[in-house]
Structures are given as C-alpha cells and as structure tokens.
Amino acid sequence: MRFDHQTLPQRVRFGTGEAATAVAAEVEERGARSVMVIAAPSESELARTIASSITVTLWWDDVAPHVPIERAERARAAARDSRIDLIVSVGGGSTTGLAKAIALTERIPIVAVPTTYAGSEATNVWGLTTESRKTTGVDDAVLPAVVVYDSRLTLSLPVALSVASGLNAVAHCVDSMWAPNSDPLNRALAEEGIRAVAEALPRIAQEPGDVAARERMQYGAYVSAVAFASAGSGLHHKICHVLGGAYDLPHAETHSAVLPQVLAYNVGASAEAEERIARALGASSAVEGIEKLYRALPTVRALREVGYQVEAIPESVALILPLVPPSNPRDVDEEALAALLRRAYDGQPVA
Incomplete structure (x- = not known):
C-alpha cells in the first residue's frame, strides 16, 4: 500500500441549538473587527438570529446558484470597501460558494453555517459561472476556517x-x-x-x-x-x-x-x-x-x-x-x- 494523503485544516463546531453561541465565540476568539454576513433573502431572518450576538459591518444577500462572476465581483468590491476581516455565511451551497469566491481573491477567512447538506463548507473547491460556463478550481484559501453545524437550522428545509x-x-x-x-x-x-x-x-x-x-x-x-x-x-x-x-x-x-x-x-x-x-x-x-x-x-x-x-x-x-x-x-x-x-x-x- 502506497499513497499520498492530505488532510485539510478546519475546525468543526457541532451542536444542535448552538449556532449563535458558536459564531459569537469564533468572532471573539479571532478578534474580528469587521464582519460580513452573507445569506440569501430567504435566509435573512435566520442569519440575523444567528448573528444576534455579534456586530455586523456588512449584510449581503445578492446570492445566486452557480455563483455568477458578476455577483462575485460585486461582493468582492463590497468586502474590500468595508475592510472585512471575517465572513460568516449562512445558507446552502450557493451562499457558501459566494463566500468562497470572495475568499479566493481577498483571502478573508470564512465561518460557514450550513442550512443544507451541500457539503461545500468542507472543501477547498470553488466554482464560478461566466457566460453559462462553470469553472471550478482548488485553493486552500477558500476552505472555511470553521464550520458551525446546528441541525435545528435544517428543520425548515423541505x-x-x-x-x-x-x-x-x-x-x-x-x-x-x-x-x-x-x-x-x-x-x-x-x-x-x-x-x-x-x-x-x-x-x-x-x-x-x-x-x-x-x-x-x-x-x-x-x-x-x-x-x-x-x-x-x-x-x-x-x-x-x-x-x-x-x-x-x-x-x-x-x-x-x-x-x-x-x-x-x-x-x-x-x-x-x-x-x-x-x-x-x-x-x-x-x-x-x-x-x-x-x-x-x-x-x-x-x-x-x-x-x-x-x-x-x-x-x-x-x-x-x-x-x-x-x-x-x-x-x-x-x-x-x-x-x-x-x-x-x-x-x-x-x-
């Protein structure tokens, strides 16, 4: 048997009903001063509950499937303008994907709070769509530093x-x-x-x-x-x-x-x-x-x-x-x- 295996560095906080506490703890431990919260409009109320114990500099809801490049560019510019030093993403694969698109160029750490079972939060794979063609790649900078799993957040998922x-x-x-x-x-x-x-x-x-x-x-x-x-x-x-x-x-x-x-x-x-x-x-x-x-x-x-x-x-x-x-x-x-x-x-x- 011979192989070369790499294990990706990532923290997992797993606890039902503990998402808000876990996110607040991460913000405090990291000393984040300017936090961007990404959530689709359908997840905005949930995101505000989860972020209720932290100070949010920028709320962002311009989320779409397959991460169109033009939306990624707008989000990147907004993160730069607000001097964001931590991203909290609340949602499914499209939301995590947008956070990754920002991290790819801006090198900002991500705390991912999944509400589906997409799994994107555990990978260093990014994807962007330009003119109906999706490009994917691998970069450790897009791997969320922390994943917060709270099963109660998935109860409303049809x-x-x-x-x-x-x-x-x-x-x-x-x-x-x-x-x-x-x-x-x-x-x-x-x-x-x-x-x-x-x-x-x-x-x-x-x-x-x-x-x-x-x-x-x-x-x-x-x-x-x-x-x-x-x-x-x-x-x-x-x-x-x-x-x-x-x-x-x-x-x-x-x-x-x-x-x-x-x-x-x-x-x-x-x-x-x-x-x-x-x-x-x-x-x-x-x-x-x-x-x-x-x-x-x-x-x-x-x-x-x-x-x-x-x-x-x-x-x-x-x-x-x-x-x-x-x-x-x-x-x-x-x-x-x-x-x-x-x-x-x-x-x-x-x-």
Whole structure:
C-alpha cells in the first residue's frame, strides 16, 4: 500500500441549538473587527438570529446558484470597501460558494453555517459561472476556517430539497471511490458517509422534524465532503458542473438525477467500490443498493424534471468529454456519455 494523503485544516463546531453561541465565540476568539454576513433573502431572518450576538459591518444577500462572476465581483468590491476581516455565511451551497469566491481573491477567512447538506463548507473547491460556463478550481484559501453545524437550522428545509441535497452527499462519496486523488483513507470515509446518509434520509423523509436524523445527516454530509475534498472531482461532478452552469439547472436535483447512472456505469469496473458501496447500503450489490435507497425517497430521477432538454445532449457531450478524469475506471467516449445522459434525462432505473 502506497499513497499520498492530505488532510485539510478546519475546525468543526457541532451542536444542535448552538449556532449563535458558536459564531459569537469564533468572532471573539479571532478578534474580528469587521464582519460580513452573507445569506440569501430567504435566509435573512435566520442569519440575523444567528448573528444576534455579534456586530455586523456588512449584510449581503445578492446570492445566486452557480455563483455568477458578476455577483462575485460585486461582493468582492463590497468586502474590500468595508475592510472585512471575517465572513460568516449562512445558507446552502450557493451562499457558501459566494463566500468562497470572495475568499479566493481577498483571502478573508470564512465561518460557514450550513442550512443544507451541500457539503461545500468542507472543501477547498470553488466554482464560478461566466457566460453559462462553470469553472471550478482548488485553493486552500477558500476552505472555511470553521464550520458551525446546528441541525435545528435544517428543520425548515423541505423534504424534497433535504433528499436531493442528501443525495448530493452520496455523490461526493461515489466520486471519491475513483476520483483522481482517491486513496484508501478517503474511500473509507466515503463508505462511512454513504452509510450515515442512507440511514438518515429515509427517516427525514418520513419524519421531517426528527432532529436526531438531521444530526446524522449533517454528520454524513460532512464526512462525505471531507472524502471528496481529498479525492477530487470524478465523472459525476464533471457532468453536473457542466449541466448546472451551461443550462442553469438546480444543483442538488441535477446531482440526484445523474448519480444512479454514473454509479451503474462505473461500479462494475471497480471491485473495491462495488464492495464498499454495497456494504454501506446494506445490499448485495451497489446498483441494488442505490435503487433501494431511491425507491424509499421522494426524489428527482430525471433531468427532464429540472428543465434539461434532450436536444442539448450533443452539446453537453462536447462540453463534458474533455473534462473526464483519466482515473475513471471505465473509458468514456461520445457514444457512452450520450447514452448515460439519455438515461439520466429519462430517469431510467439502473440495472
């Protein structure tokens, strides 16, 4: 066994009902003098509650999916003008993504307070969209210095979005099995992440107010993102980043539609991934396990449900194919990729 693994430096404050206290403690310990709070309009009231014990210099709510570059530039300029020395982001992946866009150029530390299971808060990956093309990169400066997990903040997240966001966490794990920097440590974390998420999501779907299930889901989402941050982006995320940026598709739902197809395409070519995923899902095979999980959840199975057009498949193939990682366990050509996207478009069960 031989590998080179890097663990990212990050503090995690995990405590239900303790978000406001944790944020205030971080501001005090860091001696922050000028704090910027980022939250989408739908999260503004929640953000003000969480920040009730700190002095906020700048409130910012110009948040959009896939982080359009023009919005990032406006937020960066505002942070510079206000001499911001700490960012507190309250929300899902789009909010965290905007905070990362600011940190990328301004080198300002982030305290992330997630309200979904996106996992972006645990990675050093950034993404920006320019003229319908999404660009991603890796830079340790965008890794939030602190993540504050408070499961009560996810109770208002609708079941459908909870499920789609949770399946995005499973996608982090699946990609971690064969991404460019995959190693035994992040594959072990990925297996644990799948196990935790698969246990929590059906409980959340049945009883949205189950705080223990929400805690288990946040734990699973974090473990999944840590694995992904180490392993890098595999075929699944390359596909979803292109589709989201090029066609303005909703992030979480796009992941939930594409995930089963990528898993079914790749898993037969990786014995270790097959064994780990099947074991985590409590099934005799990875494909059987993912189908069992999807049948237990109200979730998006088809890209056509989120606005993707079948006529876009040839263009999508041309955009995705150059990005396919060499580490992918199966070769990917135009025909195979087009067939995968067609199955995802139709939402076909995998076999």
